[in-house]
Structures are given as C-alpha cells and as structure tokens.
Amino acid sequence: xxxxxxxRGETDGSATSGTVSLDSDLFYSTVSYLRIPKGMxxxxxFKKIAGExxxxxxxQYTYDCTAATPTWKNIQQEKLASKGELTLExxxxxxxxxxxxxxxxxxxxxxxxxxxxxxxxGIELK
Amino acid sequence: MVEVTDSLGLVLxxxxxxVYIPGLTAALPFLVKARANKGVETIPYGALPLVSGETLxxxxxxxxxxxxxxxxxxxxxxxxxxxxxxxxxxxxxxMWYYPADYNERLFHVIQExxxxxxKCDIQIPKGVKPYRFQRDKVILxxxxxxxxxxxxxxxxxxxxxxRYGYRWGxxxxxxxxxSVKFTYAEYIVETVKDAETxxxxxxRRLPSYWITLPVFTREETVVNALIKAYGITGFPIYPxxxxxxxxxxxxxxxxxxxx
Numbered sequence: 429x430x431x432x433x434x435x436r437g438e439t440d441g442s443a444t445s446g447t448v449s450l451d452s453d454l455f456y457s458t459v460s461y462l463r464i465p466k467g468m469x470x471x472x473x474f475k476k477i478a479g480e481x482x483x484x485x486x487x488q489y490t491y492d493c494t495a496a497t498p499t500w501k502n503i504q505q506e507k508l509a510s511k512g513e514l515t516l517e518x519x520x521x522x523x524x525x526x527x528x529x530x531x532x533x534x535x536x537x538x539x540x541x542x543x544x545x546x547x548x549x550g551i552e553l554k
Numbered sequence: 555m556v557e558v559t560d561s562l563g564l565v566l567x568x569x570x571x572x573v574y575i576p577g578l579t580a581a582l583p584f585l586v587k588a589r590a591n592k593g594v595e596t597i598p599y600g601a602l603p604l605v606s607g608e609t610l611x612x613x614x615x616x617x618x619x620x621x622x623x624x625x626x627x628x629x630x631x632x633x634x635x636x637x638x639x640x641x642x643x644x645x646x647x648x649m650w651y652y653p654a655d656y657n658e659r660l661f662h663v664i665q666e667x668x669x670x671x672x673k674c675d676i677q678i679p680k681g682v683k684p685y686r687f688q689r690d691k692v693i694l695x696x697x698x699x700x701x702x703x704x705x706x707x708x709x710x711x712x713x714x715x716x717r718y719g720y721r722w723g724x725x726x727x728x729x730x731x732x733s734v735k736f737t738y739a740e741y742i743v744e745t746v747k748d749a750e751t752x753x754x755x756x757x758r759r760l761p762s763y764w765i766t767l768p769v770f771t772r773e774e775t776v777v778n779a780l781i782k783a784y785g786i787t788g789f790p791i792y793p794x795x796x797x798x799x800x801x802x803x804x805x806x807x808x809x810x811x812x813x
Binding site: 430453454457461462466493532 | 625671706
C-alpha cells in the first residue's frame with residue numbers, strides 16, 4: 429500500500445534561514461521533519477516553490493532523528509532566483525529509504541533578504 | 555483460470571468461498587447463493603474509532619492522548635483493539651458482530667485505511683494477538699513487535715458470534731487524521747454438503763476463493779462460536795492421497811452441519 433501526500437511549508441518572512449514547518453491535509457499539527465516508517469521509502473515525485481524573493485530550499489535527510497543532535501545531509505536543493513515560481517516534476521522520483529525507522533526528512537531555507545516563500549513536495553510513502 | 559471474484563475482490567454468486575482457520579487446520583467451504591448488498595459494496599465509514607482524550611501507548615515507551623476524534627497521535631498505537639460503532643446494527647458498538655442465528659449470512663470485509671502506511675492487524679477473537687514467530691517465542695502485531703502486521707489494508711470474513719478487534723499504529727512523528735473505507739459483501743450462504751465436492755475444493759481441484767483467518771492457535775471462543783453457528787468447526791484438510799479417509803470424515807461432519 430502507498431499513500432501520496434502533498435507536504436506544504438513556507439518561510440516566516442522575517443528570518444533569512446530556518447526549517448520549514450511541514451503541513452498536509454492528513455496532518456493534525458505541523459512538524460519540523462517527517463519520520464519515514466521502517467521498511468518504507470519516501471518517493472519525491474514533484475516539487476513546487478514560489479516566493480517574493482530569491483530563496484534556496486534544501487531537502488535534508490537524517491539516519492537518526494532520535495539523536496540529541498541529528499546529522500542532516502543535503503539531498504536536493506532548489507533555488508528560486510527571484511520573485512516567481514518553479515515547478516519540477518520527476519519521471520523517476522528521488523527515493524529516501526527508512527532502514528531502521530529512525531530516518532526522516534525536512535526542508536530548510538536560506539535567503540539573502542527575508543521574504544515569504546512557499547514550498548510543496550509530492551511525496552509517496554511506499 | 556476460473557474467476558471466482560469480481561473487480562472488488564468479492565466472491566461472485568454461485569461460487570465458493572473457503573474460510574480456512576489455521577489454528578484448527580480446518581476449512582469451511584460456503585456456497586455463495588446471493589449477495590444482499592450487490593451494487594452497494596462500499597462504506598465510507600469515516601474516521602477510525604478513536605475518541606478524543608483517550609490515551610494510547612507509543613512506540614517510544616510513553617503514552618499519548620488522542621487530540622481529536624479520529625486522530626491517531628504521533629508514534630501511537632491502539633494496544634486495546636477497537637470495534638466500529640454503527641447505530642441500528644445488531645450491536646451498535648460493533649457493526650460487524652452478528653449472532654449465530656444469522657448463520658445464513660457471512661460478511662466478507664476489506665478494510666482500507668487512510669493514511670495507507672498505518673500498521674494494521676485484526677484480533678480474532680478481540681484481545682488475542684494473532685501472529686506468532688517460532689511457535690510462541692515472539693508474539694507479533696502492530697505494537698512494538700518487529701513484524702506481524704499489514705499496512706493500510708486487511709481482508710477477513712466475519713464469522714457469527716465472534717467479536718473481532720481492529721488495531722492500528724502510527725510510526726511517524728505526526729498526529730494524523732484518519733479514515734477507513736470498507737468494501738464488503740453480505741453473502742447469503744450455505745455450507746457445501748457434498749463430501750466429494752468438499753474434498754475437491756479443499757485439495758484445490760475445484761476453484762474457490764480462499765481466505766485464511768488470522769487464528770493461528772486453537773481458541774475456544776472460536777470453536778464454540780463455530781459449533782453454535784454451523785454445528786462443526788470445519789472440514790479438516792487432507793492431502794489428495796487420503797481421499798477415502800477424508801470422504802468418510804466429511805460425510806460424518808455433513809450430518810452435523812446446521813446451514
């Protein structure tokens with residue numbers, strides 16, 4: 429069984445870097461990262477970003493989100509060069525696996541000047 | 555290959571549904587005479603029966619409170635199995651429970667849960683963890699056990715007089731809204747009563763749709779319910795080379811069959 433989720437998040441408009449709070453129609457409350465169930469994988473099929481100014485969104489992955497200070501590594505980066513929007517569809521998805529059940533993903537942002545920007549990820553958990 | 559099910563996975567009229575119970579090494583072959591809900595097989599039930607404020611254990615060893623009806627908290631699971639309430643049902647607290655005198659009815663129930671990555675298992679009877687590894691060395695299920703569950707989907711036949719328990723687990727760090735859709739058939743059935751035919755079904759020489767219930771030990775609740783509803787606990791499985799012995803035993807059992 430698989431479930432396709434659209435994760436949404438945005439910058440806060442006041443800081444030039446940070447971690448996106450992730451939300452979805454399935455989420456009762458937002459989270460700063462999404463833990464992948466053991467034995468499953470997160471397939472990222474599409475990304476949409478939009479914003480009022482230049483923004484770099486980075487998809488990060490950790491092998492252990494339960495660590496006191498998880499080590500996050502960069503998986504993909506998408507840059508909005510200026511005000512506008514960008515849609516990226518994947519014929520072959522990025523696959524992020526959960527080997528132990530402690531793996532997780534998150535999205536961070538950096539901007540030269542703080543502004544509102546938005547990100548959507550189409551993720552299939554399978 | 556003869557198709558005995560429709561596009562929903564439900565058994566067609568005139569075909570045979572074989573319910574196999576591993577804990578009894580016996581099976582009950584039912585002839586599906588009719589389907590009482592033909593054409594309306596889907597129940598968009600709604601949220602899982604989780605009550606706001608109830609406490610669930612978590613995979614991290616603590617507990618979590620259900621924040622709103624139907625929301626499964628982050629890292630939480632339903633250690634105590636649930637039933638599905640339905641106003642007006644024979645038992646309003648458990649829509650799939652029905653008594654022995656409804657024994658001409660049989661409910662084939664496919665549960666599909668959203669999100670589909672939730673762990674699922676079914677206890678038959680409610681309260682008995684079904685899956686085991688190396689006899690009883692490891693008891694399995696949706697809890698902290700390493701395996702012994704499905705994700706997002708279950709398929710069972712609800713037998714009369716037995717209360718089934720449904721459980722779910724959320725391994726993610728997110729409290730999740732949930733929903734469940736049932737695809738079901740209310741079959742009008744009778745037990746196959748010809749020993750030769752039963753033998754051919756149970757040796758898979760005749761087509762039938764097999765459902766193995768997750769009952770892997772001898773449960774007296776199940777035994778008593780089967781005897782009350784059907785008069786027997788099922789027809790034992792024999793290999794093809796023991797046909798004479800099988801036919802003799804089946805003929806004895808057929809005389810006790812109630813429906």
